[in-house]
Amino acid sequence: MQVTAMEIYRLLPKTNCAKCGEASCMAFATKLSDKETDLELCTQMAANELEKLENLLAPAVREITIGKGSKAMVIGGDEVLYRYELTYYNPTPLVIDLNDNMDDETLKKRVKIIEESEFERTGEKLALDGIALRNISGDKVKFAETASKLKSSKLPLVLCTMDPEAMKAALEKVGDEKPLIYAVTENNLEDMASLAIEYECPLALFVPNNLEKMKELSNILRSKGIKDIVLDPGTYVNNGIGDTLDNFIMIRRLAVEEKDEDFRFPILGIPALTWLYEKDDIQGGIKEATIAATLMNKYADMLIIHGTNIWELIPVLTLRQSIFTDPRKPQMVDPGIYEFGELDEYSAVLMTTNFALTYYTVEGDLKSGKANCYLLVLDTEGRAVDVSLAGGQQSGKSVADLIKESGIEDKVKTRTLIIPGLSAPLSGEIEDECGWEVIVGPRDSSAVPDFILKLKEKQEVK
Amino acid sequence: MDKMTQLLKLLENTDTIEINDFRMDFDELEIHLMPAVQRMVQQVTKKQAVIAKETLAQLKPFTPPVHNYPGEVAEVQLGAGTRKPVYLGGQKALYRFEEPQPNAPVVTFDVFDIPMPGLPKPIREHFEDVMEHPGEWAKKAVKDYGANMITIHLIGTGPKVMDKTPQQAAQDIEEVLQAVKVPLVIGGSGDPIKDPIILEAAAAAAEGERCLLASANLDLDFRKVAKAAMDYNHAVLSWAITDINMQKTLNKYLMKEGLTQNDIVMDPTTCALGYGVEFSIDVITRTRLAALKGDKDLQMPMSSGTTNAWGSREAWMKKDEWGPTAYRGPIWEIITGLTMMLCGVDIFMMLHPSSVQMLKEIGNTFTKDYLSTDVPDIKNWITELE
Numbered sequence: 001m002q003v004t005a006m007e008i009y010r011l012l013p014k015t016n017c018a019k020c021g022e023a024s025c026m027a028f029a030t031k032l033s034d035k036e037t038d039l040e041l042c043t044q045m046a047a048n049e050l051e052k053l054e055n056l057l058a059p060a061v062r063e064i065t066i067g068k069g070s071k072a073m074v075i076g077g078d079e080v081l082y083r084y085e086l087t088y089y090n091p092t093p094l095v096i097d098l099n100d101n102m103d104d105e106t107l108k109k110r111v112k113i114i115e116e117s118e119f120e121r122t123g124e125k126l127a128l129d130g131i132a133l134r135n136i137s138g139d140k141v142k143f144a145e146t147a148s149k150l151k152s153s154k155l156p157l158v159l160c161t162m163d164p165e166a167m168k169a170a171l172e173k174v175g176d177e178k179p180l181i182y183a184v185t186e187n188n189l190e191d192m193a194s195l196a197i198e199y200e201c202p203l204a205l206f207v208p209n210n211l212e213k214m215k216e217l218s219n220i221l222r223s224k225g226i227k228d229i230v231l232d233p234g235t236y237v238n239n240g241i242g243d244t245l246d247n248f249i250m251i252r253r254l255a256v257e258e259k260d261e262d263f264r265f266p267i268l269g270i271p272a273l274t275w276l277y278e279k280d281d282i283q284g285g286i287k288e289a290t291i292a293a294t295l296m297n298k299y300a301d302m303l304i305i306h307g308t309n310i311w312e313l314i315p316v317l318t319l320r321q322s323i324f325t326d327p328r329k330p331q332m333v334d335p336g337i338y339e340f341g342e343l344d345e346y347s348a349v350l351m352t353t354n355f356a357l358t359y360y361t362v363e364g365d366l367k368s369g370k371a372n373c374y375l376l377v378l379d380t381e382g383r384a385v386d387v388s389l390a391g392g393q394q395s396g397k398s399v400a401d402l403i404k405e406s407g408i409e410d411k412v413k414t415r416t417l418i419i420p421g422l423s424a425p426l427s428g429e430i431e432d433e434c435g436w437e438v439i440v441g442p443r444d445s446s447a448v449p450d451f452i453l454k455l456k457e458k459q460e461v462k
Numbered sequence: 463m464d465k466m467t468q469l470l471k472l473l474e475n476t477d478t479i480e481i482n483d484f485r486m487d488f489d490e491l492e493i494h495l496m497p498a499v500q501r502m503v504q505q506v507t508k509k510q511a512v513i514a515k516e517t518l519a520q521l522k523p524f525t526p527p528v529h530n531y532p533g534e535v536a537e538v539q540l541g542a543g544t545r546k547p548v549y550l551g552g553q554k555a556l557y558r559f560e561e562p563q564p565n566a567p568v569v570t571f572d573v574f575d576i577p578m579p580g581l582p583k584p585i586r587e588h589f590e591d592v593m594e595h596p597g598e599w600a601k602k603a604v605k606d607y608g609a610n611m612i613t614i615h616l617i618g619t620g621p622k623v624m625d626k627t628p629q630q631a632a633q634d635i636e637e638v639l640q641a642v643k644v645p646l647v648i649g650g651s652g653d654p655i656k657d658p659i660i661l662e663a664a665a666a667a668a669e670g671e672r673c674l675l676a677s678a679n680l681d682l683d684f685r686k687v688a689k690a691a692m693d694y695n696h697a698v699l700s701w702a703i704t705d706i707n708m709q710k711t712l713n714k715y716l717m718k719e720g721l722t723q724n725d726i727v728m729d730p731t732t733c734a735l736g737y738g739v740e741f742s743i744d745v746i747t748r749t750r751l752a753a754l755k756g757d758k759d760l761q762m763p764m765s766s767g768t769t770n771a772w773g774s775r776e777a778w779m780k781k782d783e784w785g786p787t788a789y790r791g792p793i794w795e796i797i798t799g800l801t802m803m804l805c806g807v808d809i810f811m812m813l814h815p816s817s818v819q820m821l822k823e824i825g826n827t828f829t830k831d832y833l834s835t836d837v838p839d840i841k842n843w844i845t846e847l848e
Contacts, residue, residue: 243833
């Protein structure tokens with residue numbers, strides 16, 4: 001649960017010294033409560049109050065770093081069960097697996113795919129985050145050697161073996177890079193725990209479908225002083241997905257609502273297990289993406305995935321971008337005139353709404369299509385084209401006002417407006433209100449650059 | 463350094479010291495501890511007390527975090543007369559481990575009264591041979607793809623489409639009713655003036671069959687739709703645009719007209735994956751939580767127009783670097799629907815056969831008890847995976 005500003009304020013020095021950059025201690029407390037500033041900025045904290053505040057401000061789910069420096073990913077850190085209550089923190093890293101039986105060339109190729117898979121959406125580059133090395137050979141030397149080869153990759157590592165000997169051999173090579181140790185189980189607890197302590201690496205606890213046992217083992221690890229624990233309650237991809245969901249949800253509820261110390265850790269989901277049962281590349285890919293989306297929706301803080309087909313990854317990356325958008329930030333851009341390419345008095349004039357997703361999609365298309373045009377952005381209070389049409393924010397009157405107030409009439413000599421295809425029902429109303437000619441454009445903005453070119457050709461013929 | 467300072471130095475980084483082979487003979491002993499040592503001892507004891515307390519506190523065994531909910535979701539029956547009924551809703555809890563839901567999520571296949579040349583290729587491939595006849599189309603969806611229900615969209619009634627008359631709409635409904643025995647959702651063309659008239663005619667044609675009339679919303683004559691539902695024994699889809707207050711208002715109005723909780727299904731609007739799905743997540747989660755908290759105006763089952771997913775360019779646009787649309791499209795529909803399902807949605811309007819199958823597979827687990835399924839042994843997944 002989120003800590004209120006008042007609870008924080010009580011522990012602050014209340015001097016309003018403003019050295020933290022905020023006008024008052026209350027303002028600082030509010031920002032702390034929203035996680036928008038750092039406690040360290042307060043220079044006047046008494047030591048005992050500082051400790052209390054640190055405990056108070058610790059997120060419900062521990063934030064853990066895997067890897068280090070530029071080769072790191074941060075997981076966990078969540079405070080709430082539902083994103084509308086605050087926001088979710090640290091977008092779920094997607095980690096791709098490979099194994100120590102791969103020959104050099106296969107390994108290199110796979111690392112390259114993992115590092116270079118990328119998908120651009122609304123101005124943001126979405127990419128993969130880490131590499132999970134599986135000890136499939138059963139040979140500790142091979143495992144360690146493969147781990148060393150991965151040192152040159154740009155991404156943080158997860159070392160997967162249940163064999164403490166193999167883990168030790170690999171940690172000797174790459175332990176300084178702080179990989180995630182996967183996994184400690186009931187059977188190797190003492191040895192794996194010692195390795196996590198010795199190499200100061202985060203440790204994943206794997207206890208399939210048994211939260212009672214998981215709690216017990218987590219408690220033992222904590223009593224050994226291990227702080228960075230990642231919980232894997234097992235991923236079942238067929239009928240067992242119901243149990244997996246229950247386990248994930250229960251762990252998170254216990255962490256957030258009951259502050260159960262044994263469960264206040266990030267959760268690891270492994271959609272890669274899909275491939276134990278699916279051999280078909282396409283069916284498997286569809287299923288793995290489905291499982292990944294299921295677990296990401298219900299609290300997975302990190303996922304290990306096997307498939308690297310871009311059509312499988314795009315939907316998962318998009319879901320991540322959506323879920324981790326901060327609901328407190330308005331999803332809109334400023335209304336007004338936006339300019340694209342080389343413009344003159346006869347350039348095309350387009351219209352769209354100020355919903356950020358809509359705007360950035362249109363912007364991306366205009367730029368990649370090298371369109372030359374003015375884009376009028378209508379204030380629909382951050383609503384999409386179809387939604388604002390239904391909601392009345394987009395109307396003949398509001399579009400006419402935008403044309404007048406934006407000053408577009410001083411910039412162009414033409415009086416023709418291209419509106420989104422979805423706004424077609426408004427075309428008559430807009431013409432009546434502002435006297436411009438209205439042309440209904442394509443439904444999808446990817447077709448706009450072509451549309452403008454064709455329109456221009458037509459006009460030049462005239 | 464004297465012995466004491468050395469000892470203190472050693473103590474700096476330790477909590478305890480173990481002394482081996484130590485022997486001391488005495489008659490009477492007086493111990494003087496230096497203040498620093500005293501402090502250290504106190505701190506260590508304090509620290510041990512904290513650890514002991516922590517371990518003790520955690521010794522309580524694991525208990526599933528089950529909540530008590532004052533409210534529950536109403537159950538809505540769709541299908542009666544010559545239809546085999548399907549039930550929606552009835553949840554008494556948010557999650558399965560608290561109490562499994564009585565009815566599994568339901569999928570209704572979209573069928574149109576006109577051939578719909580605009581449908582994406584991955585869907586046309588499955589239905590091309592039957593698109594001229596809504597009855598045949600519906601039959602194929604039920605027989606070949608296991609549809610629980612059929613949604614017949616009367617798109618052709620749109621004034622700018624084919625401007626079909628209410629009589630023609632009624633004929634289309636009769637054709638579909640004859641063709642399949644599953645319950646129907648009846649949708650209009652989206653024209654606010656004509657939809658209520660069309661829905662009324664369709665409701666009359668399907669009298670007593672308990673269809674879901676889609677939809678009543680604040681932009682059209684919802685009273686007419688509500689009346690048609692009551693006159694001919696149907697349920698009503700109450701549609702609001704990602705706005706929980708609008709949803710509440712509309713439901714109140716509908717109940718004022720005489721409908722009950724058991725006659726209404728809500729559509730809080732499904733924004734597609736990548737196109738605002740997070741807004742739908744928030745609204746649907748809040749709606750279901752409100753229902754369980756006891757808000758009578760929001761206790762109806764929920765519907766998702768999952769088909770919206772096909773409007774996303776990632777689903778249909780040809781682009782080599784994104785891979786084939788044959789796979790992208792279905793995944794987009796699955797993940798859009800699935801995300802809604804995990805927030806509590808009960809019925810899904812969908813288009814693609816393999817999307818439907820995947821969604822049902824996961825949805826069917828919602829009616830089972832926690833730990834009642836045989837699960838495979840996965841402890842060696844690291845080596846078993848290729």
